Amino acid sequence: MRQPLVAGNWKMNGSSDSIRELIDGILSGLETKAEVLVFPPHVYIQQVRDLLSGSPVKYGVQNASDKLSGAYTGEVSPLMAKDLGCEYVLIGHSERRSIYGETDADVAEKFCALVDNGLVPVLCVGETLEERESGATMKVVAEQINTVLRAAGSERLANFVIAYEPVWAIGTGLTASPEQAQEVHADIRALLAENDPSMADRTRILYGGSMKPDNAVELMAQTDVDGGLIGGASLVAADFKAICHAAGQ
Ligand code: 13P
Numbered sequence: 318m319r320q321p322l323v324a325g326n327w328k329m330n331g332s333s334d335s336i337r338e339l340i341d342g343i344l345s346g347l348e349t350k351a352e353v354l355v356f357p358p359h360v361y362i363q364q365v366r367d368l369l370s371g372s373p374v375k376y377g378v379q380n381a382s383d384k385l386s387g388a389y390t391g392e393v394s395p396l397m398a399k400d401l402g403c404e405y406v407l408i409g410h411s412e413r414r415s416i417y418g419e420t421d422a423d424v425a426e427k428f429c430a431l432v433d434n435g436l437v438p439v440l441c442v443g444e445t446l447e448e449r450e451s452g453a454t455m456k457v458v459a460e461q462i463n464t465v466l467r468a469a470g471s472e473r474l475a476n477f478v479i480a481y482e483p484v485w486a487i488g489t490g491l492t493a494s495p496e497q498a499q500e501v502h503a504d505i506r507a508l509l510a511e512n513d514p515s516m517a518d519r520t521r522i523l524y525g526g527s528m529k530p531d532n533a534v535e536l537m538a539q540t541d542v543d544g545g546l547i548g549g550a551s552l553v554a555a556d557f558k559a560i561c562h563a564a565g566q
Pocket of ligand 1: 486
């Protein structure tokens with residue numbers, strides 16, 4: 318039985334004041350059986366750690382380097398994330414891929430560095446609208462995942478999360494229908510099962526892309542949707558809590 322996971326990706330938003338307010342709001346009256354976590358911008362990790370101390374809500378970083386230390390200006394090491402109590406790290410978000418040119422191979426290297434240093438990667442995958450319309454969705458998603466599986470080898474696949482985020486649904490208000498999401502999630506699980514059926518069975522596959530309180534229940538009701546990776550709605554405490562609640566039902 319996979320425990321649902323709801324993760325808020327705050328992207329490059331917030332200030333120390335707004336973050337205090339948001340976390341106060343999330344913690345007040347949060348009731349869910351889901352595991353809940355937030356991905357603040359790096360510079361606020363220490364503050365978020367203090368604010369979440371003693372609560373069940375976890376936190377992680379939105380990106381990390383594949384290198385552990387040294388002359389890599391502007392980068393953040395997996396060891397630094399670990400040092401500040403992060404458990405999860407987001408990698409391969411479509412904004413990292415499309416704006417900063419991260420390739421499948423780059424993402425695979427980060428995946429390995431995270432696992433080797435005791436962190437849990439949340440691997441984002443997803444197709445553009447053009448790729449969907451040309452029928453290439455699963456070809457693209459499979460390549461994104463297979464590059465990681467090949468680099469990781471079976472020994473690094475004990476604990477990771479996949480987030481399926483169709484690029485055309487991110488920040489657009491367009492959401493994959495529950496059937497569209499389920500179809501891709503089931504295909505992803507089948508792909509994992511070709512590798513190792515028990516890994517496929519335990520690995521959580523989140524949906525992301527304009528998930529809101531009013532579509533969360535239906536999306537999460539799909540057999541292979543194990544939670545959500547939430548952008549915009551994770552910046553509004555009431556909406557984020559409503560989605561957490563939907564996930565725990
Ligand atoms: P939105 O929920 O704003 O569409 O963002 C999704 C996302 O990119 C989460 O990583």
